Amino acid sequence: MSDVVRLTEARRTYRMGEEEVHALDGLDLVVPRGEYLAIMGQSGSGKSTLLNILGCLDRLTSGSYELDGKDVSRLDDDRLSHERNRRLGFVFQSYNLIPHLTVLENIEVPMEYAGIRPGEARQRSTELATRLGLGGRLKHRPSELSGGQQQRVAIARALGNDPSLMLADEPTGNLDSATGIEILDLLDTLAAEGRTLIVVTHDRKVAARAHRTIHMLDGKIAREDRRVAEAATP
Amino acid sequence: MRPGRLLALAWKSIAEHKLRSLLTVSGVVFGVAAVVTMLAIGEGESQAAQEQIRRMGSNNLLLASVKPSEPESGTSANARVLSYGLLEKDLLRIQSTVPEIDLAVPRRDVPVDARVGTRRMRATVFGTSPQYESVANLEVAQGRFLSAADEESRLPVCVLGSEVAKRLFLNTDPLGRDLHVGDNAYRVIGVLSTRGEGTGGTAGLGGESDAAILIPWSTMRERYGSIIVDNRGGSRNREEVELHRITVRAARGDEATVGRVAGALRRLLAEGHPQEDVRLTVPLELLREARETRARWTLILGTIAGISLLVGGIGIMNIMLASVVERTREIGIRRALGAKRRHIVLQFLAETVVLCAIGGSLGMGLSILLPHVLTTVFGLQTIVDPWFLGLAFGIAAGIGLVFGIYPAMRAARLDPVEALRHA
Structure with a gap:
């Protein structure tokens, strides 16, 4: 099977007044299908930029990005939106649910943009919400849910269009440790089902769940750990 | 979406x-x-x-006598007789020389005190011809309008405006009864429907007929002299006006015809009334x-x-x-x-x-x-x-x-x- 992510010589340069900042400085990264990858690094190391690039929210200055075997590095805004909609699922630190929509409506937002019929979308969103343990909260608004529940809604929403790649940015950052563990267990389940996951974190305990961890420094990958020992134990 | x-x-x-x-x-x-x-x-x-404007009749043209503004004011007014306005010869000339007209109907107004028994009211006597009914869009509620026979025989008959009938005869039937103006008696032959207030405007074909007593043109010529004395408002006004109105009806109601008739009338007025004591009103022009x-x-x-x-x-x-x-x-x-x-x-x-x-x-x-x-x-x-x-x-x-x-x-x-x- 092909790789989900293939970044080659990836550069992203910002202009800050007179200076040029190389947020990504010739980075190479390959993520095979089904991998659970953690990205760690200090703030300013370029991990947020990398996440934006991987999430098709931003474009490379040079180099190439193949997502799911398709070169997306030169796509226009409309096509990038399309890729985000069909191939990507986002989970954010602060959940980023739309406050005036119910649980089901929030889950259905990406489906609407994919042109899925309302009836089918409702069926899918109900299934997803129920599967993630939100069965009793379908008509609630985000403000009526706990943090853990809100993050589950966000995960359900990310799964709505069956993405090739799920991106999670500090998914447990706003949660207490017990709830954080629940969410991490949920991500483990998804990885076990064969989903490709990339988690950006500065928390070692979060990164410890991943198959592989890359450490970023100055827009490059400084170091890479593979969970060899644990992978061997069942 | x-x-x-x-x-x-x-x-x-x-x-x-x-x-x-x-x-x-x-x-x-x-x-x-x-x-x-x-x-x-x-x-x-x-x-x-x-x-x-529709009430004035869209193919009507209205000529009205207007009192010229007096250069000197009221002190000598009592002694003087003010002479102005439309003349009978204007009517004849219009009838004989202006093309494309159906009718030219005269009207002379005399302010009077009318009396029935002990009831009195101030009213205006209109001396006019039978065609006035149609050119002024009048409607007879009771009895009939003035006829050619009344005109010919100079009969002392009258048609009452609704207001006059109401105030002088109250709830009784006025038809066949007599109404006195000065020494003269007029037999009531008809009563007009109410026209309502203020619809006549400057052209004067609206509510004014409500307070009018209409008599044959010939009867008025016989019974009233050339000087009109108006005692109303305290002072005596003496005026010599032969005709107060001439209503001309054009043969057709289209703008071109009405325009041509208006032109002919204006030329006539310019010739005969250089002192501008006659005003021409064309409802169709007003409409525009x-x-x-x-x-x-x-x-x-x-x-x-x-x-x-x-x-x-x-x-x-x-x-x-x-x-x-x-x-x-x-x-x-x-x-x-x-x-x-x-x-x-x-x-x-x-x-x-x-x-x-x-x-x-x-x-x-x-x-x-x-x-x-x-x-x-x-x-x-x-x-x-x-x-x-x-x-x-x-x-x-x-x-x-x-x-x-x-x-x-x-x-x-x-x-x-x-x-x-x-x-």
């Missing part, structure tokens, strides 16, 4: 801030109400004017002027109402711009989840249009109410054409489009990464 879903979403977002939404659209509400009310007033005025005036007013009122709508639109744009800032994060989320720029544009545009449509509907409700209030409180004639409502609603929705497009574009142009970072 489907249009239905788009509208539902817009409605949800509007319902989220009910008070704010209501305040936002108030400008549009009042703007729409203003547009419709202005149009309703304009239409009412125009209908009233047209009705008035009324239309022009109406068009001008509609334009002025429309502009004012349009400005209020513009202000309403700017208010909406202002709130929508604020709303875009407030919902930056939502925009970022939607973009991350796959919304294209046009989805964002449509979302915000739909919201503004729905907002304006709500404003338009409220405005329509108000604009049915407001003219009604104006009519009952101020007696202003107003007509709300359903077409106005449609127009105003369309304008409101159009304002939503025009003033919604800029905030919507602003929303769509936000960078997704920046928008997601927004607090």
Whole structure:
């Protein structure tokens, strides 16, 4: 099977007044299908930029990005939106649910943009919400849910269009440790089902769940750990 | 996204801030109400004017004697006899020389005290011919109008205006009874229907017949001298006026014919009345002027109402711009989840249009109410054409489009990464 992510010589340069900042400085990264990858690094190391690039929210200055075997590095805004909609699922630190929509409506937002019929979308969103343990909260608004529940809604929403790649940015950052563990267990389940996951974190305990961890420094990958020992134990 | 879903979403977002939404659209509400009310007033005025002119008869031309302005004032007025106005020879000349006319009907007015038994009232005796009934659009309620036979035999008969009949005969039947003017008695042969107030205007074919006593032209010539003495208002006014009115009816009611007759009459007057003691009124020309005036007013009122709508639109744009800032994060989320720029544009545009449509509907409700209030409180004639409502609603929705497009574009142009970072 092909790789989900293939970044080659990836550069992203910002202009800050007179200076040029190389947020990504010739980075190479390959993520095979089904991998659970953690990205760690200090703030300013370029991990947020990398996440934006991987999430098709931003474009490379040079180099190439193949997502799911398709070169997306030169796509226009409309096509990038399309890729985000069909191939990507986002989970954010602060959940980023739309406050005036119910649980089901929030889950259905990406489906609407994919042109899925309302009836089918409702069926899918109900299934997803129920599967993630939100069965009793379908008509609630985000403000009526706990943090853990809100993050589950966000995960359900990310799964709505069956993405090739799920991106999670500090998914447990706003949660207490017990709830954080629940969410991490949920991500483990998804990885076990064969989903490709990339988690950006500065928390070692979060990164410890991943198959592989890359450490970023100055827009490059400084170091890479593979969970060899644990992978061997069942 | 489907249009239905788009509208539902817009409605949800509007319902989220009910008070704010209501305040936002108030400008549009009042703007729409203003547009419709202005149009309703304009239409009412125009209908009233047209009705008035129609009563004068669109193929009539009216000649009226007017007292020339006196250079010296009242001290010697008692001694003098003021002589002016239309002459009998004017009537003959019109009848014999002006082409394309059906009739030229004379009328002479004499102010009198009329009496029946012990009841008295001030009235005006009109000496006129049988054709006056048709040229003045009179309607006989009881009995008959003056006839050619009355005219020929100079009979002392009269037809009463409704007011005269009511005041002198109260509830009794006036037909066949006598009415006294000075030493003369006139037998009542008919009573006219009420014409109502003030519909005659300067041309004088409206309510004035209500207080008139109409007698044959020949009878008046026999019984009244050339000097008219008016004791009303304390002072004695002595005037010599042969005819007060000549109503000319053109052969056809089209503008060209009426125009040619008017031209011929003007030439005649210029020759015979250089002192301008005769005024010519052409209802058809008045009608055209009324239309022009109406068009001008509609334009002025429309502009004012349009400005209020513009202000309403700017208010909406202002709130929508604020709303875009407030919902930056939502925009970022939607973009991350796959919304294209046009989805964002449509979302915000739909919201503004729905907002304006709500404003338009409220405005329509108000604009049915407001003219009604104006009519009952101020007696202003107003007509709300359903077409106005449609127009105003369309304008409101159009304002939503025009003033919604800029905030919507602003929303769509936000960078997704920046928008997601927004607090």
